[in-house]
Amino acid sequence: MSTRRIVVLVSGSGTNLQALIDACADPAYGVQIAAVGADREDIEGLARAERAGIPTFVKKVGQFTSREHWDRALADTVGGFEPDLVVLAGFMKLVGAEFLGRFEGRVVNTHPALSPSFPGTRGPADALEYGVKVTGATLFVVDAGVDTGPIVAQTVVPVEDDDTVETLHERIKVAERRMLVDAVGRLAREGYVVDGRRVRIG
Ligand SMILES: Nc1nc2c(c(=O)[nH]1)N[C@@H](CN(C=O)c1ccc(C(=O)N[C@@H](CCC(=O)O)C(=O)O)cc1)CN2
Numbered sequence: 001m002s003t004r005r006i007v008v009l010v011s012g013s014g015t016n017l018q019a020l021i022d023a024c025a026d027p028a029y030g031v032q033i034a035a036v037g038a039d040r041e042d043i044e045g046l047a048r049a050e051r052a053g054i055p056t057f058v059k060k061v062g063q064f065t066s067r068e069h070w071d072r073a074l075a076d077t078v079g080g081f082e083p084d085l086v087v088l089a090g091f092m093k094l095v096g097a098e099f100l101g102r103f104e105g106r107v108v109n110t111h112p113a114l115s116p117s118f119p120g121t122r123g124p125a126d127a128l129e130y131g132v133k134v135t136g137a138t139l140f141v142v143d144a145g146v147d148t149g150p151i152v153a154q155t156v157v158p159v160e161d162d163d164t165v166e167t168l169h170e171r172i173k174v175a176e177r178r179m180l181v182d183a184v185g186r187l188a189r190e191g192y193v194v195d196g197r198r199v200r201i202g
Pocket residue numbers: 088091092093094095096109110111112119120121142143144145146147148149
């Protein structure tokens with residue numbers, strides 16, 4: 001089977017990206033990271049890609065005259081790497097109609113909460129403030145909503161009484177990285193179909 005190409009988009013430390021970089025070192029994983037993109041400069045996620053010899057690019061919203069122009073430029077740059085799958089791994093920008101039109105059904109995002117709970121940018125904090133006893137991470141196929149796309153995989157972790165946002169998020173990320181590596185590998189190797197709110201792999 002041919003190696004599937006992915007583009008990974010990040011906005012921060014890139015530990016999920018690093019897990020994918022490490023997994024891709026095994027040819028049996030069947031995935032190649034064609035490029036890593038970001039919405040901001042000088043982040044560890046880009047440094048991780050550079051250390052691994054992976055092409056990188058940055059598209060900052062403020063560089064463009066409108067959000068739509070940014071979205072189109074991002075889609076054009078990502079498309080130039082001819083990905084089979086686009087993985088948003090801590091990418092903190094909502095992609096728009098142009099991007100989704102170009103890659104709809106082929107964009108997945110990992111979120112540090114159990115969807116549909118706690119969408120947005122504060123998943124671990126919202127879970128802690130709500131007082132849930134379990135939380136986790138969700139990998140979903142990205143749609144035009146905010147964290148509303150059909151779910152590919154989820155993983156559950158306990159919330160401890162003495163948790164801070166940081167300790168909880170770190171616990172989530174340990175499980176999240178395993179979920180992401182497993183699910184992205186299966187999506188890439190086995191293929192998948194999105195049928196309404198169901199994602200069927202293989
Ligand atoms: N069309 C979509 N794009 C993205 C989604 C999605 O569900 N649909 N998920 C995000 C990742 N994410 C949560 O998992 C998320 C990231 C960022 C935001 C957000 O409100 N971003 C603001 C700016 C925030 C900032 O720059 O700090 C924005 O884009 O204007 C919500 C959810 C990835 N893309």
